Amino acid sequence: MTLGSPDFWRRRRVLVTGGAGFLGSNLCHALAGLGARVTALDAMLPDGGANPANLEGAGVMLVRGDLRETELHSLCQGVEVLFNMAAQTSHMGGQRDPVADLAINAVAQVRLVQVMREVAPKAVVVHASTRQFYGRPLSLPVDEFHPVNPPDANGVSKWAGEQYWMLENRVLGRPVVSLRLTNCYGPRLRIADARQTFLGIWIRRVLEDAPFEVWGGSQLRDLAYVDDVTRAFLLAAEQADRPEVAGRVFNLGGAPPLSLLELAHLLIAANGGRGRFETREFPPDRAPIDIGSYHADDRAFRAATGWAPMVPLEEGLRRSLAWYRERLADYAF
Amino acid sequence: MTLGSPDFWRRRRVLVTGGAGFLGSNLCHALAGLGARVTALDAMLPDGGANPANLEGAGVMLVRGDLRETELHSLCQGVEVLFNMAAQTSHMGGQRDPVADLAINAVAQVRLVQVMREVAPKAVVVHASTRQFYGRPLSLPVDEFHPVNPPDANGVSKWAGEQYWMLENRVLGRPVVSLRLTNCYGPRLRIADARQTFLGIWIRRVLEDAPFEVWGGSQLRDLAYVDDVTRAFLLAAEQADRPEVAGRVFNLGGAPPLSLLELAHLLIAANGGRGRFETREFPPDRAPIDIGSYHADDRAFRAATGWAPMVPLEEGLRRSLAWYRERLADYAF
Numbered sequence: 001m002t003l004g005s006p007d008f009w010r011r012r013r014v015l016v017t018g019g020a021g022f023l024g025s026n027l028c029h030a031l032a033g034l035g036a037r038v039t040a041l042d043a044m045l046p047d048g049g050a051n052p053a054n055l056e057g058a059g060v061m062l063v064r065g066d067l068r069e070t071e072l073h074s075l076c077q078g079v080e081v082l083f084n085m086a087a088q089t090s091h092m093g094g095q096r097d098p099v100a101d102l103a104i105n106a107v108a109q110v111r112l113v114q115v116m117r118e119v120a121p122k123a124v125v126v127h128a129s130t131r132q133f134y135g136r137p138l139s140l141p142v143d144e145f146h147p148v149n150p151p152d153a154n155g156v157s158k159w160a161g162e163q164y165w166m167l168e169n170r171v172l173g174r175p176v177v178s179l180r181l182t183n184c185y186g187p188r189l190r191i192a193d194a195r196q197t198f199l200g201i202w203i204r205r206v207l208e209d210a211p212f213e214v215w216g217g218s219q220l221r222d223l224a225y226v227d228d229v230t231r232a233f234l235l236a237a238e239q240a241d242r243p244e245v246a247g248r249v250f251n252l253g254g255a256p257p258l259s260l261l262e263l264a265h266l267l268i269a270a271n272g273g274r275g276r277f278e279t280r281e282f283p284p285d286r287a288p289i290d291i292g293s294y295h296a297d298d299r300a301f302r303a304a305t306g307w308a309p310m311v312p313l314e315e316g317l318r319r320s321l322a323w324y325r326e327r328l329a330d331y332a333f
Numbered sequence: 334m335t336l337g338s339p340d341f342w343r344r345r346r347v348l349v350t351g352g353a354g355f356l357g358s359n360l361c362h363a364l365a366g367l368g369a370r371v372t373a374l375d376a377m378l379p380d381g382g383a384n385p386a387n388l389e390g391a392g393v394m395l396v397r398g399d400l401r402e403t404e405l406h407s408l409c410q411g412v413e414v415l416f417n418m419a420a421q422t423s424h425m426g427g428q429r430d431p432v433a434d435l436a437i438n439a440v441a442q443v444r445l446v447q448v449m450r451e452v453a454p455k456a457v458v459v460h461a462s463t464r465q466f467y468g469r470p471l472s473l474p475v476d477e478f479h480p481v482n483p484p485d486a487n488g489v490s491k492w493a494g495e496q497y498w499m500l501e502n503r504v505l506g507r508p509v510v511s512l513r514l515t516n517c518y519g520p521r522l523r524i525a526d527a528r529q530t531f532l533g534i535w536i537r538r539v540l541e542d543a544p545f546e547v548w549g550g551s552q553l554r555d556l557a558y559v560d561d562v563t564r565a566f567l568l569a570a571e572q573a574d575r576p577e578v579a580g581r582v583f584n585l586g587g588a589p590p591l592s593l594l595e596l597a598h599l600l601i602a603a604n605g606g607r608g609r610f611e612t613r614e615f616p617p618d619r620a621p622i623d624i625g626s627y628h629a630d631d632r633a634f635r636a637a638t639g640w641a642p643m644v645p646l647e648e649g650l651r652r653s654l655a656w657y658r659e660r661l662a663d664y665a666f
Contacts, residue, residue: 095504098443098497106439106493110431110486147478151503153443156496160439163489164431170484171428171621288504 003227004234009034015079017041017112018049018086020062022189022196023128023181025054026226027083027233032059034234041065041075041086047093049196053330054188067108072115079120081237084112084165085128087158090195091289094154105157109164117172124240125165126233127178131251131294133159134180140220141297144180144251151289162249169247175240178249179232182296186226186316187323191331198260199223202267204332206275207324214279217261220293224254225316228309235305244304253296255313263313270317336560337567342367348412350374350445351382351419353395355522355529356461356514358387359559360416360566365392367567374398374408374419380426382529386663387521400441405448412453414570417445417498418461420491423528424622427487438490442497450505457573458498459566460511464584464627466492467513473553474630477513477584484622495582502580508573511582512565515629519559519649520656524664531593532556535600537665539608540657547612550594553626557587558649561642568638577637586629588646596646603650 014031018024019040031038038058043066044050055062063075067086076082087105088094094101116123133156134142135149150156162178169176183197190196191204198215205212232252239245258266261279268275282290302308311319324331347364351357352373364371371391376399377383388395396408400419409415420438421427427434449456466489467475468482483489495511502509516530523529524537531548538545565585572578591599594612601608615623635641644652657664 098446099440102435102440102443102493106489107432107435110435113431145480148481150496150500153497153500156439156493156500159496160435160489160493163483163492164486167483167486167489 003030003231004034005238006034008238009036012036012080013078014038014081014083015041015075016083016085017067018128019060020044020051020054021049021085022054023184023226023229024083024085025058025188026186026230027085028055028060029058030230030234039063039075041067041070043067043086047090047195048088049190051188051190051331053327067112068103072112073119076115077119079116079123082116082120082123082125083128083233083237084125087128087161088154089130091152091154094152094157098153101153102157105154106160106164109161113164113168117168121174124237125168125174125176126236126240127162127165127176129162129178129180129249130158131180131182131296136291137294140293141253141295142251143297144249144300151291166247166249175246177236177240177245179236179252179301180249181229182222182224182253182294184224184226184229184254186320188226191324192333202264203320203324206267206271207321207328208332209274212264212277214260214264214277215282216290217279218259220257220259220295221263222253222255222257222295223263223313223316224252224309225311228254228311232301232307235307239305248304250301250304251296251298252301253298254309257293257295258313266314267317270314271321336363336564337367338571339367341571342369345369345413346411347371347414347416348374348408349416349418350400351461352393353377353384353387354382354418355387356517356559356562357416357418358391358521359519359563360418361388361393362391363563363567372396372408374400374403376400376419380423380528381421382523384521384523384664386660400445401436405445406452409448410452412449412456415449415453415456415458416461416566416570417458420461420494421487422463424485424487427485427490431486434486435490438487439493439497442494446497446501450501454507457570458501458507458509459569459573460495460498460509462495462511462513462582463491464513464515464629469624470627473626474586474628475584476630477582477633484624499580499582508579510569510573510578512569512585512634513582514562515555515557515586515627517557517559517562517587519653521559524657525666535597536653536657539600539604540654540661541665542607545597545610547593547597547610548615549623550612551592553590553592553628554596555586555588555590555628556596556646556649557585557642558644561587561644565634565640568640572638581637583634583637584629584631585634586631587642590626590628591646599647600650603647604654
């Protein structure tokens with residue numbers, strides 16, 4: 001499967017923040033394969049999605065630096081496309097230290113906005129955003145007009161970070177696109193624990209032949225396989241100068257919605273029938289961030305760009321398990 | 334006119350942040366008159382709404398301190414009601430220095446949230462929010478489900494600050510109400526320039542017998558007289574434990590909508606026919622923050638609390654002019 005247009009990407013200068021993380025590193029691999037000149041910036045925070053193994057073999061330059069403080073001018077100079085994937089994405093982290101959460105997701109973004117304005121005023125920006133700040137859906141599926149009701153501090157800061165970028169479009173005309181992602185999965189996801197998504201720890205447990213936990217079970221999710229997400233980011237950048245695309249926020253969904261219980265069974269089936277799980281109540285101390293069911297109405301993005309997910313869930317789960325089976329030592333620590 | 338219920342307020346410990354500003358100081362006067370024990374906190378930033386003359390004769394304690402750094406524990410200890418009026422509200426200020434804007438409106442609010450959690454976990458909080466982050470209305474009148482599309486950095490930070498307080502309700506059950514205000518006017522408004530609202534400088538110019546400028550002219554606004562706004566804040570606090578009120582954001586409007594040109598004529602009429610103005614195009618460099626017409630659908634707040642504005646626009650303008658006529662030296666500097 002071709003993930004993007006080589007004619008567009010060949011020799012293009014691309015900066016990927018959060019480039020050693022789950023989505024960022026997958027983008028880096030794809031971009032390098034398309035002939036782009038890629039720099040990955042990553043703070044390599046221990047609780048986040050970054051993993052040194054994620055960029056193995058990608059052939060991109062990794063700069064270790066934190067958007068809150070690292071010198072950005074030289075990094076941004078000459079950049080033609082910025083994929084802005086760096087974020088604190090942990091619900092609990094945001095609740096424990098909302099000041100740090102805001103510093104990472106909003107203050108640091110303002111810094112990056114200002115430097116990009118100075119040294120790369122024409123660059124395209126594709127921002128990785130999240131369904132998370134919609135909170136508990138008032139109706140399903142969730143489109144881009146759904147009210148924003150963050151269930152936690154992290155949702156507030158992620159929304160603010162997105163909006164600073166959208167302002168660059170509204171006020172200065174920069175081509176900016178924001179993709180509000182559903183739960184994504186696939187190779188290079190953090191599986192050590194549930195910090196990036198519950199599915200990470202499920203995959204680990206299944207491969208270790210240990211039981212995983214399903215909290216609740218009836219909640220619906222529309223999981224997006226990482227190759228489909230990567231393709232969406234590439235398409236968004238390639239088309240960011242079209243009026244149907246520029247300056248817009250788009251929800252990005254994935255596979256048809258299914259319940260967590262159905263997903264648990266599919267995961268075990270994808271593992272050749274090996275695996276087991278226990279269901280438990282959603283823990284009371286996390287109830288405020290239990291958003292119930294979610295699935296995206298992503299028709300706007302599909303209509304604007306022609307994108308559609310191509311990897312069925314069963315296939316994506318099989319590929320993920322096969323990938324991690326070879327690499328458990330690098331990812332399950 | 335009684336602004337609130339003396340039985341509720343007598344001897345109640347109240348903290349008003351931004352207490353020397355326009356709305357904050359009017360609240361302080363009302364609260365002191367109702368027998369509350371009031372502390373006003375204000376950073377007295379020179380570009381904001383604070384004015385030492387605003388608290389003259391109020392009989393409240395003014396603490397000069399900036400929410401970003403001042404010691405808050407002793408101030409918040411024992412507080413039963415917090416009116417949270419402190420903010421950077423300048424459009425242009427936010428665009429010039431978005432980091433400071435975010436520090437004032439969001440980071441400092443997180444600080445206050447955390448201290449209030451520690452030392453005043455049961456206190457009622459009424460937060461002063463703004464119509465501003467709705468951006469250019471997609472339809473009129475604007476209700477609380479209107480999408481949030483901030484036209485500037487200040488709108489992003491004000492929304493974030495509001496949401497951190499709403500989370501205290503959603504996650505911890507604190508009685509919190511947020512009032513999203515339209516353009517407010519009346520005594521103690523900043524009239525030295527247009528930093529707080531365009532109507533400030535209009536009032537000053539009319540009283541100085543100088544022409545004022547109307548940018549555009551056909552835009553609709555629903556101006557709220559400060560006594561009506563003060564009453565809304567008091568009502569919100571008095572009723573914050575009712576399920577119809579707790580944890581809600583409410584738009585707050587004012588007089589029936591009229592155009593800026595009509596308003597200009599009314600102001601001159603309220604000044605006994607003395608006054609003149611010039612119309613000019615909205616300056617191109619401010620076009621991105623020209624939101625066109627706005628008026629609030631505030632039926633939700635009216636239905637929940639019984640509030641309705643009581644001061645007609647003509648009367649409010651007359652009272653404002655009379656008040657400033659005696660105090661030009663204190664306000665037009």
